[in-house]
Amino acid sequence: MSEATVDVADLRPSGSPTDPDDRTDEPLRADIRLLGRVLGEVIGEQAGADVLELVEATRVEAFRIRRSEVGRSELADRLAQLDLHEANHVVRAFSHFSLLANIAEDVHHERRRRHHRREGSPPQKGSLAASLDLLDEAGLDGDVVARELAGALVVPVVTAHPTEVRRRTISQVQQQVTDLIRQRDDAGPYGIDERAWAAHLSREVLTLWQTALLRLSRLRLADEIDEALRYYDLSLFEVVPAINTELRQALRARWPDADLLATPMLQPGSWIGGDRDGNPFVTADAVRRATTRQAETALRHHLAELICLADELSMSDRLVTPTDELYALAEASGDDSPFRGDEPYRRALRGVYRRLAATARRVLGSVPGEEPDVELSPYELPEELIADLTTVDASLRSHGAGALADDRLARLRDAVEVFGFHLCGLDMRQNSAVHEEVLGELLAWAGVCEDYAALDETARVELLTGELQLRRPLVRPGAELSELARGELDLLVAAAEQVALLGPRAIPNYVISMCESVSDVLEVAVLLKEVGLLDPGAEGGPTCSVGISPLFETIGDLQAAGTILAAMLDQPLYRALVANRGDDQEVMLGYSDSNKDGGYLAANxxxxxxxxxxxxxARANGIRLRLFHGRGGTVGRGGGPSYEAIRAQPPGSVAGALRITEQGEVIAAKYASPDLARRNLEALVAATLESTLLDIEGLGTEAEDAYTLLDDLAARAQGAYRALVHETPGFVEWFRAATPIRELAELNIGSRPPSRKAGDKITDLRAIPWVFSWSQARIMLPGWYGTGTALESWVDGDPGRLAQLQDLHERWPFFRTVLSNMGMVLAKTDLELAARYAELVPDPELRDRVFSQITAEHERTVRMLLAVTGDDQLLADNPSLARSIRNRFPYLEPLHHLQVEMLRRRREGDDDELVRRCIQLSVNGVATALRNSG
Known part of the structure; x- marks a missing residue:
């Protein structure tokens, strides 16, 4: 597109966001129109006028369908007649339309937040400022706050659950377009050369069009590690320390006599490289790579900041008088340059740099930055580096340079406090069945027990507790073991090496998938002992640097969770281990498998x-419980707004601490920029504070009655869900035919296989492809099915019972959040489109039998949801999402029709590479438009 093709008036949305009276969404609509027009011009230039005409006619028809002006059949039939090259162009065009609409939407959210700040609007719900206002209103006692926030911790844990289908290259171009729109907004009416700006935008969209959307090969684990680490430079290095500092200052200003937040409350975590449940690529080398790359990222940041700091702190001791401690630091630096003879801060900071470089060389084998010319002794602990930075801080303040101390120096000190030398904690995870098999082999090799698997639970616990009282290992190095056992032991040895090198914060937790018993926990303890991470003979009782976290996933396991935890703590040895970890015990809760097992309402x-x-x-045993929430991006996997989700937790369950997984495309949506990261991380911290210090549930003496009512509803919902998913003959066949589940396995979107093991059962399938497939077919079944039956059958036409539900919806955050999230899913469901996917089921009787159940339950669920909420339409409580759907969903229309057509061709035997590519491109485009699809 040449510069002359863009009308200057198109470059700035009408209703300028700088106008404080502008409360409309016209700037958003203008941005979408502009980006769509530029993309159209690029398509015309690159693919030809015929393709542009086809795309434009399809776009017009799609919007008419969304406005209910015409039916779908005509567009579907016309798209089905396209040749493969035309279909490929249409899929690519609408995938890019969706991506560009997302950009406009994200920028508009930022625009509105800036407007509210500029206008002095009250703090928005979910912000730190709003939560602090609520705490002020509550008039809390400082001793209570100190007690409740002891050990306060909020950890977003990035996981390698891949539903982010975009390539990193595409994300980078997307960021360039985002920056251009921000630049125009920030510059004001006359602050940019609009012709040059338009040319730049055109170049970026041209790059987007000429860049392949799909990867040529499947992501490797190393790629996933590196992809997650880039968010530190994009936002986390800036935002995480800032939030911690602001929070600590705000709380201490309110309760100065309470020793609050001695350690940072907000800390990052990761599973990528440590989560080997079903991922054969997570090996000992993967653990070493993950922890080493994390350390490299942290140390590179700290070293770069020290160089900048030394450049900035140019103060001469001919003009100021630093402290004796600062002079001592300068003298120890080894810097004898005559050019810095009167610049003690620069000499001191060069010495700090040299020591940190030596630390990097010890940890990494090289320096991720400028190689120093003088070698000093390394820092052993981050606290030593913090002490030196504190010396610089105190000296600056002593001669009136506090403003300088509060700038880059303060940010660096806060960053070292949070990220240390390790960057973030890497959790380990493995399935309990693997632990049982490996430990059984070790016990047999050692002659302790020939057939561990044959023992009952009581005998297992007795044997394991006996082993945990002995320091001696079960096997010697080099023992001949199976590939599985050797791999597991080597991986744990690598973990122990990295803990010794980087400190215990490098690997803080070991998560046990499918934990069903006390022996499942003690097996891990024995394995940790085997590699020296657990010491049963330590002075003062057994110690372990790694916390053991049982993960309860299925409905049955969740129902037994309290009993299992009580039994764990009844074991004197394990209780002593918990005591030596500060009486802290973490438990992880699985949202995905419980939903797949029992449906949406029953799982919640x-x-x-x-x-x-x-x-x-936890209360009965005098321990502090920390819950780790394994939430996915979609509502069917525990997704939804984090702030509301945390506030919807039961009383006492947050208690100042929580960990929560961040997965798939949600990571980019939350952490791609400082503004996004701040908003989302503040929401986590704010909700944690409110849930810990305020009475959120609000049920009072009526809680047990409400719980009993939900017991009944959950049982009804689970019965309806299981009747369809687990008990309907042919359901698995229907699911595999009516969704692109088989084709998803061909997408190069992650290192982990889609199934835990080979098989054709729903239970064998991982929750991510299960939910992802339903999303692609626009049925979204995991996010709602069964709830309508539960509500309708319980109310049974009784106005009084309906009023009870309406009252609970009004007063109870849990119930309100469950229904609100379900409403979001139902609004994204489109059963007319789903019917097109159902046509792929070859057996007409099976096709109609299953789909009729789905459509009947959908109608029932929407009707009952609106009856309980009192709304007249879906998303009445979420106008922002309603607007987003209006803007983005027309672009989905042709993607779905073409996906169905290509699936039909592929399954009828058409092996053309373009058919496969069209399917994969359509999956990418649908996921982009839905935004939280897996």
């Missing part, structure tokens, strides 16, 4: 009930 209620039981056990 099982989680709530499990938390209540776990809190009671």
């Amino acid at each position: 209620w099982a989680l709530y009930r499990a938390e209540l039981a776990l809190v009671e056990v």
Whole structure:
């Protein structure tokens, strides 16, 4: 597109966001129109006028369909007649339309937030400022706050659960377009050369069009590690320390006599490289790579900041008088340059740099930055580096340079406090069945027990507790073991090496998938002992640097969670281990498998009930419980707004601390820029504060009645869900035919296989492809099915019972959040489009039998949801999402029709590479437009 093709008036949205009276979405609509027009011009230039005409006619028809002006059949038939090259162009065009609409939407959110700040609007719900206002209103006692926030911790844990289908290259171009729109907004009416700006925008969209959307090969684990680490430079290095500092200052200003937040409350975590449950690529080398790359990222940041700091702190001791401690630091630096003879700060900071470089060389084998010319002794601990930075801080303040101390120096010191030399904690995870098999082999090799698997639970616990009282290992180095056992032991040895090198914060937790018993926990303890991470003979009792976290996933496991935790703590040895970890015990809760097992409402209620039981056990045993929420991006996997989700937790379940997974495309949506990261991280911290210090549940003496009612509803919902998913003959066949589940396995979107093991059962399938497939077919079944039956059958036409539900919806955050999230899913469901996917089921009787159940339950669920909420339409409580759907969903229309057509061709035997590519491109485009699809 040449510069002359863009009308200057198109470059700036009408209703300028700088106008404080502008409360409309016209700037958003103008941005979408502009980006769409530029993309159209690029398509015309690159693919030809015929393709542009086809794309434009399809776009017009898609919007007419969304406005209910015409039916779908005509567009579907016309698209089905396209040749493969035309279809490929249409899929690519609408995928890019969706991506560009997302950009406009994200920028508009930022625009509105700036407007509110500029206008002095009250703090927005979910912000730190709003939560602090609520704490002020509550008039809390400082001793209570100190007690409740002891050990306060909020950890977003990035995981390698891949539903982010975009390539990194595409994300980079997307960021360039985002920056251009921000630049125009920030510059004001006359602050940019609009012709040059338009040319730059055109170049970026041209780059987007000529860049392949799909990867040529499957992501490797190393790629996933590196992809996650880039968000530190994009936002986390800036935002995480800032939030911690602001929070600590705000709380200490309110309660100066309470020793609050001695350590940072907000700390990052990761599973990528440590989560080997079902991922054969997570090996000992992967653990070393993950922890080493994390350390490299942290140390590179700290070293670069020290160089900048030394450049900035140019003060001469001919003009100021630094402290004796600062002079001592300068003298120890080894810097004898005559040019810095009167610049003690620069000499001191060069010495700090040299020591940190030596630390990097010890940890990494090289320096990720400028190689120093003088070698000093390394820092052993981050606290030593913090002490030196504190010396610089105190000296600056002593001669009136506090403003300088509060700038880059303060940010660096805060960053070292949070990220240390390790950057973030890497959790380990493995399935309990693997632990059982490996430990059984070790016990047999050592002659302790020939057939561990044959023992009952009581005998297993007795044997394991006996082993945990002995320091001696079960096997010697080099013992001949199976590939599985050797791989697991080597991986744990690598973990122990990295803990010794980087400190215990490098690997803080070991998560046990499918934990069903006390022996499942003790097996891990024995394996940790085997590599020296657990010491049963330490002075003062057994110690372990790694916390053991049972993960309860299925409905049955969640119902047994409290009983299992109580039994764990009844074991004197394990209780002593917990005591030596500060009486802290973490428990992880699985949202995905519980949903796949029992459906949306039953899973959510099982989680709530499990938390209540776990809190009671923790109180009875005098321990501090920390819950780790394994949430996915979609509502069917525990997704939805984090702030509301945390506030919807049961009383006592947050208790100042939580960890929460961040997965798939959600990571980019939350952390791609400082503004996004601040908003989302503040929401986590704010909700944690409110849930810990305020009465959020609000049920009072009526709580047990409400719980009993939900027990009944959950049982009804689970029955309806299981009747379809687990008991309907042919359901698995229907699911595999009516969704692109088989084709998803061909997408190069992650290192982990889509199934835990080979098989054709729903239970064998991982929750991510299960939910992802339903999303692609626009059925979204995991996010709602069964709830309509539960609500309708319980109300049974009784106005009084309906009023009870309406009252609970009004007063109870849990119930309100569950229904609100379900409403979001139902608004994204489109059963007319789903019917097109159902046509792919070859058996007409099976096709109609299953789909009729789905459509009947959908109608029932929407009707009952609106009856309970009192709304007249879906998303009445979420106008922002309603607007987003209006803007983005027309671009989905042709993608779905072409996906169905290509699936039909592929399954009829058409092996053309372009058919496969069209399917994959359509999956990419649908995921982009839906935004939280997996």
